[in-house]
Amino acid sequence: MATVDTAERTSSVAGAKLKDRVALVTGGTRGIGAAICRSLANQGATVAAGYSRDKDRAETFLRELEQLEATASVHQGNVASAEDCKRTVNEVLEQYGRLDILVNNAGITVDKPVLKMADDDWYKVLAVNLSGAFFMSKVALEHMLERGTGRIVNISSIVGQMGNIGQTNYAASKSGMFGLTRSLAREAAANLQKSGKADEHGIGLTVNAVAPGFIETEMLDTVPEKVLDKIRSQIPLGRLGRPDEVARVVHFLSADASAYITGQVWAVNGGQDM
Ligand code: NAI
Numbered sequence: 001m002a003t004v005d006t007a008e009r010t011s012s013v014a015g016a017k018l019k020d021r022v023a024l025v026t027g028g029t030r031g032i033g034a035a036i037c038r039s040l041a042n043q044g045a046t047v048a049a050g051y052s053r054d055k056d057r058a059e060t061f062l063r064e065l066e067q068l069e070a071t072a073s074v075h076q077g078n079v080a081s082a083e084d085c086k087r088t089v090n091e092v093l094e095q096y097g098r099l100d101i102l103v104n105n106a107g108i109t110v111d112k113p114v115l116k117m118a119d120d121d122w123y124k125v126l127a128v129n130l131s132g133a134f135f136m137s138k139v140a141l142e143h144m145l146e147r148g149t150g151r152i153v154n155i156s157s158i159v160g161q162m163g164n165i166g167q168t169n170y171a172a173s174k175s176g177m178f179g180l181t182r183s184l185a186r187e188a189a190a191n192l193q194k195s196g197k198a199d200e201h202g203i204g205l206t207v208n209a210v211a212p213g214f215i216e217t218e219m220l221d222t223v224p225e226k227v228l229d230k231i232r233s234q235i236p237l238g239r240l241g242r243p244d245e246v247a248r249v250v251h252f253l254s255a256d257a258s259a260y261i262t263g264q265v266w267a268v269n270g271g272q273d274m
Contacts, residue, residue: 017255019044022096024089026050026079026136027106029061031217032155035243036103037061039251041070048092049074050106079106079132080124089139098147101254102140104133105155107173109219111166122169129173130180137184137207144205145188148197151254152188152207154181155246158269161211174211178265181209185263206262208253213269215241236271 023040027033028049037047047070051058058074065072075091077084092099107129110121133154144150159167160174185207192198192205214220214231220240223231232238246268252258253266267273 014042015044017043017257018101018251021045021100021254022048022092022098023101023103023254024048024050024075024092024099024136024140025103025105026132027052028103029054029058029074031219032212032215032243032246033103033105034061035247036105036250037065037072038068039244039247040101040103040254041065041068041072043251043255045101045254046071046096048072048095050077050079050088052076052078052106079104079136080127082131082135085132085135086139089136089143093143099140099143100149101151101153102136103153103155103250103254104136104177106132107155107157107219109167109170109222111170111222113166114168117169125169126173126176129170130176133177133180137180141184141188141205145191145195145197148192148195148199148205149203150188150205151258152181152184153250153253154207154209155250156181156209156211156265158211158213158267158272161265161267161273177209181207181265182263189262202259203256204259204262206253206259208261208263209265210246210249210253211265211267211269212246213241213267213272215243215246217243234272235269236274239270241268241270 023045025037028037029051037049041047062074075088077088154177156177157174159171163171188205249266
């Protein structure tokens with residue numbers, strides 16, 4: 001059987017599509033975020049990876065990115081804090097002088113049936129997954145609007161499209177990202193037109209969402225194997241997805257040539273929502 005290993009997948013997408021671009025990826029040092037950083041770096045981008053707590057892991061990941069010969073840095077911050085978001089974006093602007101691509105990837109789950117869900121479980125998940133994307137986008141957008149170019153990619157979820165038992169908080173946060181994405185996309189486009197910075201042949205300022213299905217990362221560690229088996233049986237392709245399979249859509253949307261794609265939700269889910 002022909003297989004494609006990770007190294008081959010990574011090298012097959014290497015290129016210079018994002019040369020001279022600076023990207024900030026929240027939750028960028030593990031799982032899907034780490035795969036996004038690798039893939040953006042593979043396209044020549046300078047990569048700033050956000051992380052919340054694990055400094056050692058962040059430093060190890062930084063060395064990995066540097067081995068890809070990428071210019072890279074790691075930035076600690078809690079996306080649920082508006083102040084941290086502002087500081088993190090400003091650190092990147094100070095370090096590199098620009099921010100071209102923001103990927104709002106940081107996310108958490110606190111799964112419980114609704115009747116057992118404490119108010120705090122609800123607020124916590126909304127604060128990280130949805131408010132975090134809002135706080136980060138607000139600061140980044142100000143800079144991108146000034147320059148007249150940029151890319152924002154929000155990592156939502158199939159659960160935002162379909163709902164899921166035990167995930168009312170998570171599903172609401174991920175559905176919320178669709179409205180956030182489309183409204184930001186409209187505002188960005190309108191603002192550029194109004195300020196005379198919209199250029200028919202230019203890079204533009206786009207905002208899109210990616211909605212992964214179930215992807216093999218530490219986030220699924222809390223899901224019992226029996227439940228994962230059931231999920232697999234509902235996926236036409238018969239398997240969970242891999243982080244790099246999400247990352248390739250992010251670097252595609254981030255490219256200058258994707259200027260005519262905005263306000264969209266890109267599914268990467270093995271056909272689960274067909
Ligand atoms: P993960 O748990 O491995 O990574 C989550 C990342 O978010 C970590 O790097 C973590 O440090 C960061 N993070 C968490 N709270 C934070 C905070 N308050 N401030 C800053 N960073 C924080 O999970 P995974 O799977 O890589 O998830 C990445 C994104 O993809 C999440 O938004 C998740 O909801 C989404 N997603 C994941 C799916 C999956 O099946 N694994 C499916 C669909 C979407």
